[in-house]
Amino acid sequence: MDLTLKVWRQKNREDKGGLETYKVTGILGHYSFLEMLDVMNEQLITQGKDPVAFDHDCREGICGTCSLYINGEAHGPDRKVTTCQLHMRMFNDGETIYIEPWRSAAMPVIKDLIVDRSSFDRIQQSGGFVSVNTSGNTQDANALPIPKMNADKAFDVAACIGCGACVATCKNSSAMLFVAAKVSQYAYLPQGQVERKQRVLNMVEQMDKEGFGNCTNTGACEIECPKGISIEYIAKMNREYLSASISSEE
Amino acid sequence: MSKGLSSSSVGRKVLMAVSGFFLMFFLMQHFVINLFSVISADLFNEVSHFMGTNGLVQFVLQPVLLVGVLFHLGMGIYLDVKNKAARPVKYAMDKPSENSNWMSRNMIITGIMVMLFLGLHFYDFWLPEIKDKFIDGKWDEPTKYFTHLQHKFQDLARIVIYCISFVFLSLHLLHGFQSAFQSAGFNHNKYTPTIRKLGNLYAIIIPAGFVFIALFHYFKQL
Known part of the structure; x- marks a missing residue:
């Protein structure tokens, strides 16, 4: 599928930032959302543009590193998933997707989609x-x-x-x-x-x-x-x- | 207690709940007394005269109620200002209706609408009562209450404003009732579903009852 992405770009904490529009092509339904962003970044690099910075680590839904406010919802439209477990089959060909960082005074944007948590x-x-006293005599937790x-x-x-x-x-x-x-x-x-x-x-x-x-x-x-x-x-x-x-x- | 409850977010939440419980209790007794006006003018006058002249009601409960109303309003506005400041940059695309209902997100709007109505309500009933008793010194007028109520409910514009205000009150209570329990720390698998149902009943029956009373007196005098 081909998508239009409205992505938040912000150079640093002090920068005001704004939404940029990117076209991304060749996305398959079984891609995770982060894989889609990888493809977008590859296409941006090919076009000579700066890739978009976003947080990610385990990519299996257990570390909590990936964030993203996708189309008006935290972690996108699916339920009980992190962004890395959100699949592109939740979206339609030709769709416009808004991708924004978490918004909170207590979690300021560091760069693009990365926030300081x-x-x-x-x-x-x-x-x-x-x-816990770590003197070596720690009780077995299962004994309680x-x-x-x-x-x-x-x-x-x-x-x-x-x-x-x-x-x-x-x-x-x-x-x-x-x-x-x-x-x-x-x-x-x-x-x-x-x-x-x-x-x-x-x-x-x-x-x-x-x-x-x-x-x-x-x-x-x-x-x-x-x-x-x-x-x-x-x-x-x-x-x-x-x-x-x-x-x-x- | 190391610090006052009002100094922490959780404490303020609990205080909002406590003042909410108090106001909901007051609203219910106000409704029951108003309902007497539909049943019998004499009964309504008798109960209103008791409430209007009883020392405990006038000099203890009335000031407590006033403080409760002002506290609930003031704290509500203060929390809303703080909450808005906690998100200085808004989302370009946001879909709050996907995960929460309108009533829960707009308590400040429905609350302020109810408070604006209270301004009119005080002007209509409370200020004349205060003037009668504390300025003119007329404490013993046991039959004036029903006449005063009828007089106010002759005005169609006033009836319309009253009815609209009670819709806002209902919207406020649809979230407020069960939310007060949650804020006070009461959330239990066994009881919370019942509390939610009771809250919905309270939020519909009490405002609808007030609307009925206003319409009853308006149409009776046509």
Whole structure:
């Protein structure tokens, strides 16, 4: 199929940027969206133009590196997929496709379609971990009994790959689904109990510092999340936060 | 508590929910009292006189209600401004209707429309009541309420504005009811589907009831 692409081009953080129109030809339905972009870049290079910069790594839907707001939706029109798992059979010959970077004050564009997602790293560093003594006497994790339901829920939220689709699709650029996933994954497990209160307080504080918006419960994030993480975990984070705010000694 | 709830995004969300719960509870009792006007003028006058002269209602609940309304409005606008600032560059192509409904995305619009209506509502009913009692010192007028209501509901333009406003209120509540539970941390596999259904019922029945009451008095006086 032949496509018309409206691609966001931006030299650097300071550049204002804008949409450029490119024609790309010879795309097959079984190409992934990123393979289509590879073909586009090959054609641009042949024409003597600069290729478009975009993020990608594993290309098998598990690393969360690829992003892209495609035709008005995070990761494009398919559900529960990352951009690398989005196939061109979802599009029609002759179609015009808009390709834009995530839009959020907390995730500024670095170049073209690449955004700086280090705000997620800083949130994670503020409490999204379990401190473990590495003296060599660490207990076998399997020795701790964990109810099946809790293990399942922790696993569901641990599936978050931190891609940022929740922020990109939220009309308020809120990161609450991401933070809720990271808070909940430890709150369900015995290993996460020691730092439970401080974790949620610190992570929410860091989220606010980064300049993300406020959740208004539109539910768009859970629809666009490639891992299908439910907003029931945002409610859980709210409970965790309230409880920690009231009972924390600091 | 290390910091006030209003200093964090999650805390502000919870406070919006709490003020929302309070306003929804108030709306329901307001509806029930208004419904008395359809049943009996005397009953409506009796209940309104009690509400208008009872010390607890006048000097405790009324100020709390006023603060609740102003807080919900002020915080709503503040959050909307912050949320818009969180995305300084908009998408050239955006399809929000693919993943969320109109009501959830436009709470600020429906909310401001309801608040504009409240301006008219205060002008119609609340300010004259305040003037009667606190400026003119007329506290004991047990039969004025029904007459005043009838007088206001003679005006077709006012009826039309009231009806349109209640459509906005309904749209606001269709998202607001269940959203308040979610914000307060209440999301449960077993109960949330029922809460959503109750929310839809509340958001349709209460505004439709207010519209019915306004139309009832208008057509009765034709």
